[in-house]
Amino acid sequence: xxxWKQTLSLLTLITMVGLTACSSGTANTPANPSxxxxxxxxxxxxxxxxxxxxxxxxxxxNNGGRKFPDGMDENKNPYIDYVRxxxxxxxxxxxxxxxxxxxxxxxxxxxxxLPDMIYTFDSSWFENxxxxxxxxxxxxxxxxxxxxxxxxxxxxxxxxxxxxGKIYAIPSMNAVxxxxxxxxxxxxxxxxxxxxxxxxxxxxxxxxxxxxxxxDGDGKDDTYGYIMAENLARMAPLVGAFGIQKGMWTxxxxxxxxxxxxxxxxxxxxxVAGLHKDKLLDPEWxxxxxxxxxxxxxxxxxxxxxxxxxxxxxxILTSKNNEPNAEWIPLEFPVGPEGKQGTxxxxxxxxxNVVPITSKNPDAVVRMLNFMNGDGYRTLLLGFENExxxxxxxxxxxxxxxxxxxxxxxxxxESIRPYGAKEERDRLDSLGMEFKLNDNIDRIEKVAIRDQFxxxxxxxxxxxxxxxxxxxxxxxxxIVVGKLPLxxxxxxxxxxxxxxxxEITAEVNAWYTENK
Numbered sequence: 001x002x003x004w005k006q007t008l009s010l011l012t013l014i015t016m017v018g019l020t021a022c023s024s025g026t027a028n029t030p031a032n033p034s035x036x037x038x039x040x041x042x043x044x045x046x047x048x049x050x051x052x053x054x055x056x057x058x059x060x061x062n063n064g065g066r067k068f069p070d071g072m073d074e075n076k077n078p079y080i081d082y083v084r085x086x087x088x089x090x091x092x093x094x095x096x097x098x099x100x101x102x103x104x105x106x107x108x109x110x111x112x113x114l115p116d117m118i119y120t121f122d123s124s125w126f127e128n129x130x131x132x133x134x135x136x137x138x139x140x141x142x143x144x145x146x147x148x149x150x151x152x153x154x155x156x157x158x159x160x161x162x163x164x165g166k167i168y169a170i171p172s173m174n175a176v177x178x179x180x181x182x183x184x185x186x187x188x189x190x191x192x193x194x195x196x197x198x199x200x201x202x203x204x205x206x207x208x209x210x211x212x213x214x215x216d217g218d219g220k221d222d223t224y225g226y227i228m229a230e231n232l233a234r235m236a237p238l239v240g241a242f243g244i245q246k247g248m249w250t251x252x253x254x255x256x257x258x259x260x261x262x263x264x265x266x267x268x269x270x271x272v273a274g275l276h277k278d279k280l281l282d283p284e285w286x287x288x289x290x291x292x293x294x295x296x297x298x299x300x301x302x303x304x305x306x307x308x309x310x311x312x313x314x315x316i317l318t319s320k321n322n323e324p325n326a327e328w329i330p331l332e333f334p335v336g337p338e339g340k341q342g343t344x345x346x347x348x349x350x351x352x353n354v355v356p357i358t359s360k361n362p363d364a365v366v367r368m369l370n371f372m373n374g375d376g377y378r379t380l381l382l383g384f385e386n387e388x389x390x391x392x393x394x395x396x397x398x399x400x401x402x403x404x405x406x407x408x409x410x411x412x413x414e415s416i417r418p419y420g421a422k423e424e425r426d427r428l429d430s431l432g433m434e435f436k437l438n439d440n441i442d443r444i445e446k447v448a449i450r451d452q453f454x455x456x457x458x459x460x461x462x463x464x465x466x467x468x469x470x471x472x473x474x475x476x477x478x479i480v481v482g483k484l485p486l487x488x489x490x491x492x493x494x495x496x497x498x499x500x501x502x503e504i505t506a507e508v509n510a511w512y513t514e515n516k
Contacts, residue, residue, distance in 0.1 A: 055364040056090040057116040060108065061415050062351075065098040066408045079409040082379060087371050089364055095411070109134060114356040117365045119172075119415045121351040126161070127456040130168045135354045137166035141366040146170075148374025149366070152418030157348040159515060160454050169352035170369050173419040176309060176441050178345045178448040180236040182331040183316060185303035188215035200241045200271065200334045203304075207280045210303050225280035227302045229288040232476055234306040239268045240342025240449060241334045246476075247469070248344075249453035249508055256452055256512045258501065260472055261493045267337075269489060273480045286481070298322060306343075309440035313431065330440065333447050345448030353416060373416045378423045380413035382430075389430060396430035455515065458507035464500025471495060 061074075068077060074093040084091050094115060096104035102122050108114065109129065120126055129135050142149060149170060161169040189196060189206070192213055197203040207225030209215065215223055228234045232246075239245055244259035252262075259265060275281050282288065282296065296302050297311075298318035307316065316328045333341040353369055355362045372380060382389050388402045417424075428437040457465075475492040478484040497505075 052088050052367065054088050054090065055361055056092070057359075057361045057364045057368065058092045058094060059117040059119075059365070059368070060094045060096065060105070060115050061119045061411050062101050062121065063095040063098060063408070063411045064414075066411060068408050069405055072408075074408075074411070077408065078384070079380060079406075079412055083368065083372060083376060083412065086376060087364075087368050089368055091368060109356070114358045116359040116361045117353055117355055117368075119351055119353050123160075123349075123352070124457045124462060126169055126352045126354060129354070130163055130456070134357055135168050136357045136359065136362060137168055138170065138355060138362055138366060139167050141363045142167060142170070145363060145366045146370050148370050148418075152373055152421070154348065154419050156454060157419070160347075160349055160456070161352065163456065169354045170366070170416065171349040172351040172353065172415055173348055173417045174346045174350045175417055175421075175424050176346065177445040177450075178236075178343050179308045179444070180234065180306045180343045181309055181440050181444055182237050182333060183305060183307040183311070183328050184331050185215070186327040186329045187325055188303040191215055191217055196329070196331055198332050198335055200238070200336050203238075203334045204271075204275070204280070206304060207275065208278070211280045215303055216300060222301060224282040224296075224302050225304065226275060227282040227288065227293065227296060227305045228285040229290070229293045230286060231473060232480070234293070235272060236344040237306050237333050237342070238272060239265075240344070240447065241271075241336030241340060242268045243336065243338070243340035243342060243449075244268070245342065245344045245449045247472070248449065248451040250449075251452055256505070256508050258496075258505065261496055261501070266486065266489045269476060269479050270486050273482065273486065276480055277482060286477070294318075300326070307440075309444060310435075310437060312435040312437065312440065317435075330436070330443060333443075341447045342449040343444055343447055345444075345450035347451060347454055348419070349454075350417065351415060369416050372412060373418050377413065377416075377418060377421060380409055381421075381423050382427055383409060396426045398427075398430040453508050453511065455508075455511040458504060458511070460500055460504035460507050464504060468496055468499060468501060468504075471499065 063074065068074070074080065074095045080091060080093060083089075094108075096108070102120065102125055105118060105120055105125065108118065126135075153171060153173065157171050157173060158167065161167055161171055184196065184206070186196070188210060192209050192215055194206060194209060197206045209225075210223055211225035214220070236245060242264040244250060244262060244264045246260055246265070248259045249256040250259050250262075251257075282302065284292075288296075294311075294315035297305060297315040300319065300323055308314075312328070319326045319328065333343060335341055353365070355365050359365070379385075382396065382398075383403060383406045385391075387399075388406050389396050389398045391397070425438050428441075431437060471492065475484065475488060479486060479488055
């Protein structure tokens with residue numbers, strides 16, 4: 001496997017080594033037995049935790065730039081006290097800056113003063129340090145202390161962190177199956193006497209009508225048929241109508257092939273290029289970043305787009321606030337010429353919790369993560385009951401002021417998410433049933449197209465993947481905007497194979513033969 005070249009400035013190294021050394025001596029304050037309702041002392045202790053050995057561990061998490069209330073920090077707050085009390089562990093957190101987090105992890109690994117656990121979201125980082133024999137396997141301790149971990153993390157996710165039969169990380173799961181779902185302004189459909197589209201061709205006709213037939217009735221040519229964003233973003237459901245997604249590995253005749261070089265991708269590009277040629281797309285789509293993308297939706301220039309599942313609380317909500325008559329509804333995913341539907345699906349894993357080879361406390365790390373993933377997850381996700389949220393008529397009602405004040409808790413909760421947790425659904429419903437967040441996710445789940453390669457990155461990926469992605473983006477964009485003919489796709493395929501794609505394909509299929 002590839003060996004990364006790590007270039008670290010001497011100043012950064014000295015700074016982070018100092019931080020590591022300081023963190024190892026941070027004092028841990030035990031939970032206050034007279035704390036207010038909803039605080040750690042009111043939570044039931046883990047069964048049998050008093051029988052487990054008291055240990056001290058130092059762990060590294062990604063805080064994502066979240067702020068702590070005055071008088072609190074990563075080692076002085078009720079949520080870390082909650083975990084300490086319920087695991088009989090003296091836990092010290094180290095929080096590197098969120099900007100450059102992965103670089104900071106490299107500094108920590110080079111410091112000679114390693115913590116007991118590190119969280120990373122980078123699969124290549126994980127793979128690199130396994131191959132350097134810098135991480136230790138956890139099978140023994142997961143079997144002994146990881147009952148909830150084994151129950152809440154699916155087999156395919158464990159395969160992703162297993163190398164030569166040894167488990168080198170405890171994964172945190174993605175909370176949602178994918179992001180994109182089609183939304184449309186029903187009031188515009190009604191104005192034009194149209195029905196919600198189902199097939200790809202019906203979608204195209206609605207795009208034409210929204211671009212050319214004055215759907216908002218203001219007598220101006222100021223609406224677009226469809227909107228995309230830079231780097232060919234927000235087109236996953238259109239590509240999914242051809243049964244594939246960009247860059248994903250899919251099975252053909254018993255072997256995995258990259259979807260970006262399949263004939264179906266050429267067909268998808270032909271469809272999107274036709275939209276551009278016929279001026280049905282926002283003409284500025286190549287330049288659309290998130291802010292102006294959302295602004296065009298909120299300001300009434302767009303009535304059909306591939307929304308993120310949470311956009312009902314974002315640009316769609318703003319659109320309704322700006323125009324009270326704006327009625328947005330979700331659509332069925334477009335059905336392609338061969339009856340296929342789909343959208344970009346996420347992989348199972350969002351992050352990796354690893355134990356450096358020098359740690360003497362892998363058992364304690366597993367105990368901590370097992371509680372955070374199991375009995376403790378509801379509190380780490382939602383906050384303390386009757387303080388951040390409460391139950392009314394069987395539904396969770398969130399105090400948003402307290403939720404925001406306690407948002408730092410998610411540093412712990414996001415680091416070891418279980419798969420398909422009911423608490424996730426409860427949390428989304430508590431944000432407002434009118435936003436249909438769980439309904440959006442359920443719709444995505446039904447058609448999500450997932451990558452069929454879910455192993456650690458191969459050596460070829462480390463060498464060639466970035467260049468191949470750049471090659472793909474250049475060719476696909478030029479084809480869509482008409483700067484290259486559609487048949488240039490065949491040139492792209494030949495280049496992709498020659499410039500490392502064939503080598504990666506061989507590696508992927510070696511993994512697939514062993515794991516399918």
